[in-house]
Amino acid sequence: MRADLALVGFGNVGRRFAILLDERRERLSREEGLEVRVIGIATRRHGTAYASDGLDAVAAVAAVESGQSLSNWDGRPAGAPPSDSFETIARLARSSAPMRVLVETTTLDIVAGQPAIDHVRQAMTAGCHVITANKGPVAFAYETLSSEANRAGVQFLFEGAVMDGVPVFSLLRETLPELEVRGFRGIVNSTTNHVLTELEEGAEFGPALACMQDAGIAEADPSLDIDGWDAAAKTAALANVLFDARITPHDVDRQGIGPELSATARACVATGRRLRLVASGTRGERPCVRPVELPAHDLLAGMRGMANALILTTDLLGDIAICQLEGNPTQTAYALLSDLVTIRRRLRAPLPEPPRRSPSPREH
Ligand SMILES: NC(=O)c1ccc[n+]([C@@H]2O[C@H](COP(=O)([O-])OP(=O)(O)OC[C@H]3O[C@@H](n4cnc5c(N)ncnc54)[C@H](OP(=O)(O)O)[C@@H]3O)[C@@H](O)[C@H]2O)c1
Numbered sequence: 001m002r003a004d005l006a007l008v009g010f011g012n013v014g015r016r017f018a019i020l021l022d023e024r025r026e027r028l029s030r031e032e033g034l035e036v037r038v039i040g041i042a043t044r045r046h047g048t049a050y051a052s053d054g055l056d057a058v059a060a061v062a063a064v065e066s067g068q069s070l071s072n073w074d075g076r077p078a079g080a081p082p083s084d085s086f087e088t089i090a091r092l093a094r095s096s097a098p099m100r101v102l103v104e105t106t107t108l109d110i111v112a113g114q115p116a117i118d119h120v121r122q123a124m125t126a127g128c129h130v131i132t133a134n135k136g137p138v139a140f141a142y143e144t145l146s147s148e149a150n151r152a153g154v155q156f157l158f159e160g161a162v163m164d165g166v167p168v169f170s171l172l173r174e175t176l177p178e179l180e181v182r183g184f185r186g187i188v189n190s191t192t193n194h195v196l197t198e199l200e201e202g203a204e205f206g207p208a209l210a211c212m213q214d215a216g217i218a219e220a221d222p223s224l225d226i227d228g229w230d231a232a233a234k235t236a237a238l239a240n241v242l243f244d245a246r247i248t249p250h251d252v253d254r255q256g257i258g259p260e261l262s263a264t265a266r267a268c269v270a271t272g273r274r275l276r277l278v279a280s281g282t283r284g285e286r287p288c289v290r291p292v293e294l295p296a297h298d299l300l301a302g303m304r305g306m307a308n309a310l311i312l313t314t315d316l317l318g319d320i321a322i323c324q325l326e327g328n329p330t331q332t333a334y335a336l337l338s339d340l341v342t343i344r345r346r347l348r349a350p351l352p353e354p355p356r357r358s359p360s361p362r363e364h
Contacts, residue, residue, distance in 0.1 A: 001033055001344065004097035006040035006128075007057070008085045008119050009105030010064060012216035013133050013160070014041075016333040017103065018057035024337065034344045039095060042088040044106070047071030048081045050091050085119060093126030099347060103336055104132035107220050110229045110249060113140030120145055124152045131339035133160030133332045135233040140248045142240035155343045160335030162188060162234045163308050166324040169241060170342065172312075179314050181242040183282040186310035187303045188234040190327040191218045191225035192257050192277040196291075197304045200269045205259035216329050217306065228256035228277065231289040235279040238310075243283045253288035261291060268293050274301035299323075 005021075007014050021028075021036055028034040037054035047069035049055055056075055063073035071081045082088040085106075092100055102123035106116050113136030120130045120137045125148070132138075137145055138158045149156035162168050172179065187193050191212040198208035209226065212218040224230050232252040239245035239252075257277055265275045273293045278300060281287030294301040299321055303309050308324040324331070 001099055001347065002035045002037070002097045003099040003101055003340070003344070004037050004039045004054075004092060004095040005101050005103055005340075006042070006088050006092035006123075007038060007103045007105070008042045008088060009103075009107070009134070010041050010043045010046065010060070010070070011105065011107070011220070012329040013332045013336075014103070014105040015061045015064065016329040017105070017336045018061050020330070020333045020337055022058050028341070032341055032344050033348075034099075034341070036340070037097075040082065040088040040092055041070055042082065042085040043070065047073075048084065048088055049073075049076055050079070050082050050088060051077035052091075052095065085115065086122060089119060089122050089126070089128070092123065092128055099343065100128040101340065101343065102128050102130045102132075103340075104130060104134050104137070105336075106134055108134060108136050108224060108230065108233060110136075110224060110233065113137055113248075117141050117145070120156065121148060124149050124154050124156065127152060127154060129155040129157075129343050131155075131157045131159075131336050131343070133158070133164075133336060135161045135230070135237050138240060139233040139236040142237065143244065143246050155339075155346060157339035157342060158237070159339050160332045161237050163310060163322065163324050164327050164331035165334035165338065166308075166322060166331070167338075168238075168310060168322060170338070171322065172242070176314075176317075179316055181283075181312050181314055183280070183313040184238055184242065184310055185278060185280040185300065185313075187276055187300050187308050188238075188279045188310065189225055189228075189231040189277060190306040190308060191222065192228075192231070193303060193307065194305050195226075196257060196261070196265055196275055196277065199262045199265040200275065202266065205262060217327060226256050226258065228254045228289045231277060231279045235281060235287045235289055238279075239281045239287050242312075243281070245281075245287075247287075251286065253286055253290070255288075255290040257291055264291075264293075272296045274298075276300055276303065 038057040049070040232249040
């Protein structure tokens with residue numbers, strides 16, 4: 001099956017996804033029957049590109065990374081590039097491919113989740129599936145967007161929004177049917193966890209944060225991590241999907257971290273505890289994000305550096321934990337790839353009925 005993709009957002013994650021698609025092209029074809037083409041790319045300041053018969057997305061990565069604009073790079077296709085992200089999605093919608101997918105990886109907007117929500121809505125209304133690593137749509141508008149996806153008969157998947165490529169939403173959806181999640185507690189932001197781990201070892205706040213920015217892990221605006229907004233967006237996403245909470249990140253009781261916590265982080269270590277930024281939620285209650293002093297035996301206390309963990313309290317399995325020991329844009333790109341394959345598998349035509357066997361004489 002041919003899948004045409006538009007990549008709206010072409011930063012750390014979008015570019016890594018373009019490379020991963022190229023690396024996995026043969027395998028996707030062989031094992032999933034998926035022939036993927038990137039036909040459109042849109043950014044905010046690095047231009048746009050479009051080719052109805054497919055772009056060289058790897059060359060586009062090299063162009064952006066060498067500082068060129070996609071609208072006038074050496075390898076740009078003939079014809080006028082789309083004016084913006086919305087025209088890029090409109091062109092995707094005109095593709096005749098049986099599977100058309102918007103890959104939304106723009107920056108998290110913590111005010112209202114825009115323009116990502118509008119990107120998602122435009123694509124779905126036009127009959128395109130959506131996969132996104134952006135927390136905005138699911139944190140601000142999960143209920144309405146999933147209803148709109150159902151009405152349009154398309155998929156809206158967002159595995160990368162929480163804990164990158166480690167399955168959270170698909171684990172519950174595909175593997176743990178009928179399990180009721182009653183609460184969660186976790187470390188869901190790698191940047192703050194790395195900074196707190198460094199602080200407890202005596203490092204300075206600024207250099208510890210800069211390391212996460214250099215690695216492409218921190219948000220474009222690192223105050224979103226430090227002030228707890230990224231964790232609040234993930235908390236709202238979890239509450240919306242797991243509890244049908246219908247909240248936004250602004251409804252999360254939120255506290256971030258700052259250099260003033262250095263002494264507390266070191267004092268915790270001296271008494272066998274650990275300071276961690278913990279996100280938690282219970283069905284029917286206001287979720288929160290705040291620094292918590294954890295006893296050493298708490299699973300979350302053992303999460304160091306970029307490690308994340310989520311403990312789900314369930315009705316039938318008790319407490320179960322999902323851990324991610326390291327995080328990087330490759331893992332988020334994998335989340336997008338896994339969502340893409342999920343769509344393909346859901347669209348796969350049902351297997352034909354096995355041919356009726358005529359009974360052998362003995363069976364009479
Ligand atoms: N980095 C990670 O490890 C990670 C992990 C999980 C989830 N995420 C989420 O994934 C998303 C992408 O992260 P990232 O690290 O790739 O961010 P990034 O490097 O800052 O890239 C963001 C991209 O979005 C583009 N963009 C922003 N606003 C736009 C608009 N209005 N229209 C079109 N393009 C727009 C930017 O264009 P310009 O380059 O021209 O500004 C850039 O290409 C974010 O929502 C983030 O929260 C990231």
